Amino acid sequence: MVTCLERRKILLVPLDPVHDIGLKMIRRGLDKAGHKTLLLPPDLPSEEIISMMSKEQPDQVLISRTLGYGVAELLARFADLADAAGLRDKMGLVIGGMAIRPELAAELGFDAGFGPGTSVEEVVAYVEGRPYQRDANKVKKTKADLTANYTYQYRHNAIGELLDRIADGILGWVQGKTSPAIQRSRLRDNLWDIEQWRLGNINKDFTEAYSALCDPIAEAYYRSGEVHPKTRQLRAEEIERLEAYLTDTKSRMEPAKVQHWEEGQPKVFIQYGTGCPFMDIAHIKLSEAWGADGVVHFDPSWGARTEGFIGDFLTHQEDGSVITPENLSWTKAGLEEYTLWQVRAHRGLNTPETVVLAGKLGADLTKINIAYGSLAAGTDPARLTVDGVESIKMAAKYNLPFDVVTNEELAGVPAHKAFAGMLIVAALGRKLGGRPILQPLFCYSPEVMISGQMEQNYIDFNAAKIKALRKIMDAPIWPGAPIGFLTQTEDRVQSSMTTSLHAALAASLRVDAISIASSDEAYSGGPIVAASRLDTLTAVKEGFRFFGEGRVEATSMADRWADEMVQNIEKVLKDVADAPSFVDALYNGILGSKEEGAYPGRGGRDTIQVE
Amino acid sequence: MKVIGIAGTAKNTGKTTTTAALLQEGYRRHRKMAITSIGYDGEELDNVTGLPKPRLWLEKGTIVATARKCLALSSADIQVLEDSSIKTALGTIVIGKVATEGLVVIAGPNKAFELVRVKKLLEKYKPNLLFVDGALNRMAPMIETDGLILATGAARQIDPALLALETSEISTAFRLPLAYFSKLGNQPGFVYWQDNHWHVKPLAQNLLITSAEGEELAELVSSNLKEGTKGYINLPGLVTTKAIDKFLEKTADQIKGWSIHFRDPVSLLLSSSPREVGQMIEMIQEKGLKAKVRRKIPLLAVTVNPFFPEYDAGAQLYRSRFLPKGLLESRMYKLPLPVFDVKRKGALYLWRKSIGF
Known part of the structure; x- marks a missing residue:
C-alpha cells in the first residue's frame, strides 16, 4: 500500500466501444495498491477525454484500444491533442491493448505501451515508477520429481507379501545368469567415458570388446563405420543449421505451463520420435513453448531387436529416432533445463544398456517392463527377466526413476493381468532401490471392447484402475501412454477433445503425470505435424483451466471395478507365486495368455549365459 | 541549424x-x-x-x-x-x-x-x-x-x-498571416481590446473544446463591450471548430474587424478535419474577422x-x-x-x- 505522498492519480480511458475488462483489472490492481483511479465510460470522443485530463490533472492516463487500420491515426491524433493542449509535460500517456508493443507506443506518441500478456503488477510498477521485475512474475518452471512424495509401502498386505515373494524368486532365478546385453551395459558403464567421448577420443578397448557383443549390423558400424541401412548421417550444413536454430530458439524460450492448478494437476509429457533428430528437437521446442513438462524418446522397433547400439548423429527414414550417443546428446542439448526427459529402455535386447546411456547422457527417467516386453514386444521372457533386473539396478545406480507401462493391454491382456506384471516389476524396483512409477493405460482397450466396461462412459474403468493401484501400493502413477489411446480418430478436433477430457479425468484422479499424443498421432500414417502437438497441449491446458481443483466424478461402478480388479490381481499373483518361476509364469500365460493376445517373444532366446 | x-x-x-x-x-x-x-x-x-x-x-x-x-x-x-x-x-x-x-x-x-x-x-x-x-x-x-x-x-x-x-x-x-500581439505573462489565452482604454481579460480555461466553452468565451468577450471597439483574441493551444462556431455565432456582430489568433497552424489543424478547419477560416473571414496565427x-x-x-x-x-x-x-x-x-x-x-x- 502506497503512502499519501506516493499516491498517484490515474485516469483510465477505454477507447474501445466495449472492451474495457483489461482496464478494469488494472483499476482493481491500482486501487488495491492505494492509488486514486478514475475510469471513464467507453468510447468517448478524444476532445472530451482531453478536457477531462485538463480538469482532473492525473499523473498518468492509461488508454486501452485494440488496434486496426485507422486506429493508429486516431491514437496519434489523440497524442497530438494532448500535446497541443499543453498536457504532455504534466502527465504520462500510456497505451495498452491487443497488438500494442513499445515500438508502437513510441510511434503513436505515447510514453509506454503494454501488449497482451501484460500483468496488472507490471502496470502498477510502471505507474509507481519502479522498475518491473519481469522475471519475478514470469512463469517459473523447475524440473519436477514425480516420485518425491511416495513411500512405496504396500497398502494391501496380502498382495504385498505375494509381490515380495515373487520378487525374491526372480532375484534368485537370475543369480549367476548374464546376457550379451548385460555385458554391453557393464562395458558402457565401466569403460565408456563420456567426457573422453565428447572430446572425440575413442576408447579402443571399449570398441573392440563392445563390437564383439553386437549383431552384425551394429558390428559393421564399429568395423567399418557403416550405419544401419535405413539411416544416414546428418550433413555438416544440417548440423550447422541445427546449431543456428537452437541458438535462436533457446534465446527466445520462455517457460510456459499447461497446468492451471500447479500442485494438483499432472505433469504433461509428449512423445517424440520422428526419425530425424533435428525435427525431434523442433517438436520438443514447440512443445516446451506450449507448456509440456516432459518429453519421451521413441526409438524404432528394430532398435529393440538388434543387439548393440551403433553411433553417429543419424536420421532415420522411418518412425522412431535411433538411439545413439550422438542423437541423445544432441536432443539433450536442445532441452530446456526444466524439461523432464525420458529415454525408454523397457522392452528389447538393449534394455540395461539403454538405461546406462540414458543415465550418462543426462536423462531424467527411463522405462522398464519385463512382462510387457516379453509378452507383447517380442523379447524372450527369460532373457528380458535377466536383463530387466540388471536394468533396474542400473536405473537405481544412475538415479533414474522408471515407469512400468502396461502396453500389453493393447494386445488384449486384461488390465488386472497387466497390472500384476507391472506390480511385480515395481516390487523388484522397490527391492533394488529403484523408484518405479506405475503406468496404467488410459485407453479403449480390447478388454473393454469385449467386456463392455466403457459402454456407458470412459470414466469409470479408467478411474477403477487408479483406485485399484492406490489400494495396493503408495507409488506415483503416470497414466499413458498416451492417454485416450484408441479413442482418437483422424479428426484433429475430436482427438484434441478426447485427449483433453482424459487429461481432465487424470487430473481429477490426482495422478502425477500423463503422456499425451498429438491430434494426428493415431492416424498420421507417418511423421506427425508439429501444429497437431499444439492442438492437444492447448486442449489439455483448456481442460485443466476448466476443471481447476474441480473434479470429473466417476459413478459407483468405478469402486466396484476397482475392488474386482484388486481381487483379480491378487489371484493372478498367487498363480505367479505358485508357478515354478516368474519366467515360467510368463511362458504359461498367467500374466496374459495367447488367447488374450499375449505371445511370449523370441528375440534373444537362448542367449542367456552362465556368469 | x-x-x-x-x-x-x-x-x-x-x-x-x-x-x-x-x-x-x-x-x-x-x-x-x-x-x-x-x-x-x-x-x-x-x-x-x-x-x-x-x-x-x-x-x-x-x-x-x-x-x-x-x-x-x-x-x-x-x-x-x-x-x-x-x-x-x-x-x-x-x-x-x-x-x-x-x-x-x-x-x-x-x-x-x-x-x-x-x-x-x-x-x-x-x-x-x-x-x-x-x-x-x-x-x-x-x-x-x-x-x-x-x-x-x-x-x-x-x-x-x-x-x-x-x-x-x-x-x-x-x-494564415502572423499575428502581432502583447504578451500577458505565461497566460496563453486572453482577450485584448480598446475602446477609450486598453482592456485585457485572461481566458478562464486553457482549452476551448465544447460548444459550452465557446459560449462561455462569448459571454466573457461580449460583456461590457462598447460598440466599435477594436481588439483581438489570443486563443489557447487547443480549440475545436465546434467551440469556435458557437463563439462566433454569439459574438461575430459585436467584434467585427477583430483578429482571432490561433496558436499556430499545426494546432489549428488539430481542431477538426482539414475540411472543417478550412470552412471555419472561411467563415471567420466572411464575418469580417481576421484569422491569424501567433507562430508561423x-x-x-x-x-x-x-x-x-x-x-x-x-x-x-x-x-x-x-x-x-x-x-x-x-x-x-x-x-x-x-x-x-x-x-x-x-x-x-x-x-x-x-x-x-
Whole structure:
C-alpha cells in the first residue's frame, strides 16, 4: 500500500466501444495498491477525454484500444491533442491493448505501451515508477520429481507379501545368469567415458570388446563405420543449421505451463520420435513453448531387436529416432533445463544398456517392463527377466526413476493381468532401490471392447484402475501412454477433445503425470505435424483451466471395478507365486495368455549365459 | 541549424521516403546533417499492416537522436555522445554519431517540449540541418520546426479530388498571416481590446473544446463591450471548430474587424478535419474577422504518394496498391506551393523545392 505522498492519480480511458475488462483489472490492481483511479465510460470522443485530463490533472492516463487500420491515426491524433493542449509535460500517456508493443507506443506518441500478456503488477510498477521485475512474475518452471512424495509401502498386505515373494524368486532365478546385453551395459558403464567421448577420443578397448557383443549390423558400424541401412548421417550444413536454430530458439524460450492448478494437476509429457533428430528437437521446442513438462524418446522397433547400439548423429527414414550417443546428446542439448526427459529402455535386447546411456547422457527417467516386453514386444521372457533386473539396478545406480507401462493391454491382456506384471516389476524396483512409477493405460482397450466396461462412459474403468493401484501400493502413477489411446480418430478436433477430457479425468484422479499424443498421432500414417502437438497441449491446458481443483466424478461402478480388479490381481499373483518361476509364469500365460493376445517373444532366446 | 520537419497526414504517405531522399541529396552536397523522429521509424515492416517499409540509410558523421533500444536494431554503428535522459517507451534518447554507415531505426522525442530539449542538445554538434521525421499523422511536435514538408497521398484519401481539396485546406492554414500581439505573462489565452482604454481579460480555461466553452468565451468577450471597439483574441493551444462556431455565432456582430489568433497552424489543424478547419477560416473571414496565427511555420512542399495498403479480407492481410502515376500531382498543381511525388521527381528536385540552396 502506497503512502499519501506516493499516491498517484490515474485516469483510465477505454477507447474501445466495449472492451474495457483489461482496464478494469488494472483499476482493481491500482486501487488495491492505494492509488486514486478514475475510469471513464467507453468510447468517448478524444476532445472530451482531453478536457477531462485538463480538469482532473492525473499523473498518468492509461488508454486501452485494440488496434486496426485507422486506429493508429486516431491514437496519434489523440497524442497530438494532448500535446497541443499543453498536457504532455504534466502527465504520462500510456497505451495498452491487443497488438500494442513499445515500438508502437513510441510511434503513436505515447510514453509506454503494454501488449497482451501484460500483468496488472507490471502496470502498477510502471505507474509507481519502479522498475518491473519481469522475471519475478514470469512463469517459473523447475524440473519436477514425480516420485518425491511416495513411500512405496504396500497398502494391501496380502498382495504385498505375494509381490515380495515373487520378487525374491526372480532375484534368485537370475543369480549367476548374464546376457550379451548385460555385458554391453557393464562395458558402457565401466569403460565408456563420456567426457573422453565428447572430446572425440575413442576408447579402443571399449570398441573392440563392445563390437564383439553386437549383431552384425551394429558390428559393421564399429568395423567399418557403416550405419544401419535405413539411416544416414546428418550433413555438416544440417548440423550447422541445427546449431543456428537452437541458438535462436533457446534465446527466445520462455517457460510456459499447461497446468492451471500447479500442485494438483499432472505433469504433461509428449512423445517424440520422428526419425530425424533435428525435427525431434523442433517438436520438443514447440512443445516446451506450449507448456509440456516432459518429453519421451521413441526409438524404432528394430532398435529393440538388434543387439548393440551403433553411433553417429543419424536420421532415420522411418518412425522412431535411433538411439545413439550422438542423437541423445544432441536432443539433450536442445532441452530446456526444466524439461523432464525420458529415454525408454523397457522392452528389447538393449534394455540395461539403454538405461546406462540414458543415465550418462543426462536423462531424467527411463522405462522398464519385463512382462510387457516379453509378452507383447517380442523379447524372450527369460532373457528380458535377466536383463530387466540388471536394468533396474542400473536405473537405481544412475538415479533414474522408471515407469512400468502396461502396453500389453493393447494386445488384449486384461488390465488386472497387466497390472500384476507391472506390480511385480515395481516390487523388484522397490527391492533394488529403484523408484518405479506405475503406468496404467488410459485407453479403449480390447478388454473393454469385449467386456463392455466403457459402454456407458470412459470414466469409470479408467478411474477403477487408479483406485485399484492406490489400494495396493503408495507409488506415483503416470497414466499413458498416451492417454485416450484408441479413442482418437483422424479428426484433429475430436482427438484434441478426447485427449483433453482424459487429461481432465487424470487430473481429477490426482495422478502425477500423463503422456499425451498429438491430434494426428493415431492416424498420421507417418511423421506427425508439429501444429497437431499444439492442438492437444492447448486442449489439455483448456481442460485443466476448466476443471481447476474441480473434479470429473466417476459413478459407483468405478469402486466396484476397482475392488474386482484388486481381487483379480491378487489371484493372478498367487498363480505367479505358485508357478515354478516368474519366467515360467510368463511362458504359461498367467500374466496374459495367447488367447488374450499375449505371445511370449523370441528375440534373444537362448542367449542367456552362465556368469 | 535549420530544422525541417517531415509530417504525414497518415501512415504510409511517404514520410520516410521523403526523409531518405533529403538525406541522400544532403550527403551529395556534403552537408552536415542531424536526424531524429517524433516516433518510431525505420522498422522493416509496418507495425500495423505488416507491409515492408522504407528504411533510413545514414552515412558516417551523421548526428542522430534516438532511443537507446534502437541502437542494437540498426546496422550502422552509432557512437553514443550523450544521454538526453528523456524517457521513451524504448529507453532514453541518446545523441549519437554514425561511426560506420548503415541502416538505422530512429525513435526520437514524441512530444513538442521534448523536441525542444533534443534540438538544444543537437545544436552543440553544429549540424547545418536537422530533419525531424514524422510518425503516422502526428503533427503537434512539428511546431518546433523551422519549416515543414507535408507527406500525403492515397493512403490518406484514395479519391484524388478529395485529397486535393483537403491538401488545399491544409495549405490555407499554413498561409494564415502572423499575428502581432502583447504578451500577458505565461497566460496563453486572453482577450485584448480598446475602446477609450486598453482592456485585457485572461481566458478562464486553457482549452476551448465544447460548444459550452465557446459560449462561455462569448459571454466573457461580449460583456461590457462598447460598440466599435477594436481588439483581438489570443486563443489557447487547443480549440475545436465546434467551440469556435458557437463563439462566433454569439459574438461575430459585436467584434467585427477583430483578429482571432490561433496558436499556430499545426494546432489549428488539430481542431477538426482539414475540411472543417478550412470552412471555419472561411467563415471567420466572411464575418469580417481576421484569422491569424501567433507562430508561423512555413509549409515548404507537399509530397504525394500513390501507394496505399488495401485490406484483403479473404487472406486477412494487407496488400500494396498504387494509384496511377502522376494522378495525384496533376490534381494539385494549382496550389501555391510545390506538390510532387518524390519517387518520380527525385531527391535533387525535392531539395531544390524545399530547402533551395
